[in-house]
Amino acid sequence: MEFSWSPAQLQLRQEAILFSEANLNEDVSQKEQNNLFPLEEWKKCAEFGVLGWPFSKEYGGSGFDPLTTVLMLEGLGYGCKDNGLPFSLNSQLWSTQVAINAFGTEEQKQKYLTRLISGAIGAFGITEEGSGSDTYALEMTAEKVDGGYILNGEKHYITLAPLCEIAVVFATTNIKLGKWGITAFIVDTTMDGFTRSEVRDKVGMRTTPMGNLYLKNCFVPDENRLGREGSGLSLFSSAMESERGYIFASQIGRLEKQLELSIAYANTRMTFGKSIGKNQSISNRIANMRLRLETSKMHLYKVAYLDQHDLPLMKEAAMAKLYISEAFVESSMDFIRIFGAKGVVTEYEVERDLRDGLGGLIYSGTSDIQRNIIAKLDGLL
DSSP states (O other), X not given: OOOOOOHHHHHHHHHHHHHHHHHSOTTHHHHHHTTOOOHHHHHHHHHHTGGGTTSOGGGTOOOXXXXXXXXXXXXXXXXXXXXXXXXXXXXXXXXXXXXXXXXXXXXXXXXXXXXXXXXXXXXXXXXOTTTTTSTTOOOOEEEEETTEEEEEEEEEEXXXXXXXXXXXXXXXXXXXXXXXXXXXEEEETTSTTEEEOOOOOOSSOTTXXXXXXXXXXXXXXXXXXXXXXXXXXXXXXXXXXXXXXXXXXXXXXXXXXXXXXXXXXXXXXXXXXXXXXXXXXXXXXXXXXXXXXHHHHHHHHHHHHHHHTTOOOHHHHHHHHHHHHHHHHHHHHHXXXXXXXXXXXXXXXXXXXXXXXXXXXXXXXXXXXXXXXXXXXXXXX
């Protein structure tokens, strides 16, 4: 595998950085403290083409390959002080949109994927209050009726749920078949019987709205079934490969920004007549931050390389999600330590990374889940 970048790819990354720095950093602290989703910035990202980068031009996308896409998402995270907005974008890109692109009919892609790429907000609803890591223990049901299905149930802890216009939801169509009786549906949130919760408060990623979806006697027509009846398991597994591998692509850009800010501060902050960077305790922390950054890149780029060459990537995607999410928390801790008192005072916008790291680590699937996936693929579970 070779991860050398062409001048064109590096230019695209730089354009993503410049766009992000110029458009995505207004009143970040105020929005974060008040759980406000940056809707105007989301629209700007859609206009810039972020939501279409890896998708075909016929649906309004850019047609970029996986390696180019993750490099640009990395640039987006480098320039954006808010971790929540890039996380929201990545969540929609790699779950809702990937599912419709991979399993949708041409009519579904023209109707829904094009809307999502142009800026409509989409949610991916599988988690329920009683399921959690037991992903397929679903209580939401889909009863077949003339012309479609009647859906009943709730989805909890869903990214973008409070604001979504389109949702991919999973329901049981045949309880006797267990996980093989799960089917996916595209639900337009204007459908009768569909409601959403308010934004749920959380420790980090506070500009990423999380909430619940409620479907009560919600009629979903046959043309909105996503894939075959009973194919929900394979659809979810396919979408999750992309989500696991890529959802933290933008955080690698933030890791790089943390490192640069730490080096600059360590070289200028003076104590006892010398810069704090001359102290081994500080220089070692920065060396560890560098190591985590470069290792995170290798994990991410390997997933993109395998994806680009249609090679199996489930284990590598789980390793990427596990490593990057934990590396972000560890480097955010070092980021705070290097800045000392400034690191814990909110006005300096240092401590927010740690809260976002903790929020992303747990919210998007705990490390133990990723370790279980890796162990299972190694024949241990």
